[in-house]
Amino acid sequence: MAAIVTLVMEPREKTGKGENGRIRRAGYTPCIIYGPEIKENIKGKVNTREIEKILAGHWETTRLNIKLPDGSEELCIIREAQRHPISDLPLHIDFLHLVRGRKITVNIPVEVTGRENSQGIKDGGVLEFTHELEVETLPMSIPDVITVDVSALNIGDAIHVKDIQLPENVEILSDPEEVVAIVVTSRGVEDAEPEEEATAAADVEVVAKGKAAKEGEDTEEKK
Numbered sequence: 001m002a003a004i005v006t007l008v009m010e011p012r013e014k015t016g017k018g019e020n021g022r023i024r025r026a027g028y029t030p031c032i033i034y035g036p037e038i039k040e041n042i043k044g045k046v047n048t049r050e051i052e053k054i055l056a057g058h059w060e061t062t063r064l065n066i067k068l069p070d071g072s073e074e075l076c077i078i079r080e081a082q083r084h085p086i087s088d089l090p091l092h093i094d095f096l097h098l099v100r101g102r103k104i105t106v107n108i109p110v111e112v113t114g115r116e117n118s119q120g121i122k123d124g125g126v127l128e129f130t131h132e133l134e135v136e137t138l139p140m141s142i143p144d145v146i147t148v149d150v151s152a153l154n155i156g157d158a159i160h161v162k163d164i165q166l167p168e169n170v171e172i173l174s175d176p177e178e179v180v181a182i183v184v185t186s187r188g189v190e191d192a193e194p195e196e197e198a199t200a201a202a203d204v205e206v207v208a209k210g211k212a213a214k215e216g217e218d219t220e221e222k223k
Contacts, residue, residue, distance in 0.1 A: 004075070009046055009068055009069065015043065028047060031045060061109070063075060102138075105136050106137065109144075110145065125154075138169045148180055
């Protein structure tokens with residue numbers, strides 16, 4: 001589990017499109033903190049470079065110790081990160097306040113290991129897997145990733161939600177029978193089989209024609 005990252009939130013008295021534009025040009029990103037125990041959303045701004053460092057990693061599971069303008073500190077995670085459609089720069093960040101002892105739902109990235117040892121992949125199979133799973137967990141138990149080992153998979157084998165070992169206080173909310181990872185037959189392998197069958201059929205046809213021709217010759221000789 002990753003360490004808690006400290007982030008400083010500075011005050012933001014004014015709101016609106018024009019003000020937010022000025023904040024961004026000054027090197028900051030507008031943000032708010034909300035949560036079940038936050039009576040009124042806390043508005044502020046954070047350093048854009050610092051928030052970009054966090055967004056470059058597994059930001060959905062990164063716990064943040066946010067220092068507020070009044071000197072207090074709150075434990076949060078990023079619940080939503082709005083980005084510019086072209087530049088990809090952060091436009092606005094929503095922080096969710098975490099309450100110790102109260103469970104939350106969060107999407108956890110899936111990390112696949114063991115590809116190099118999977119016999120199914122060696123045989124030409126293609127690995128398909130879910131890239132994230134929604135879990136319910138306590139704030140101090142949020143895992144960085146959910147690791148799925150596919151080394152034992154042959155073509156047609158699958159790993160289901162019920163097969164995944166999770167840390168204490170972490171529960172996947174998906175159906176236990178849902179497939180998380182599977183090795184399927186590649187299209188190239190499927191396409192090769194009809195070609196082989198077609199070749200075999202052609203060989204039979206050629207042999208049949210040859211036999212018919214031979215029988216025709218024998219008939220002519222008998223006449």
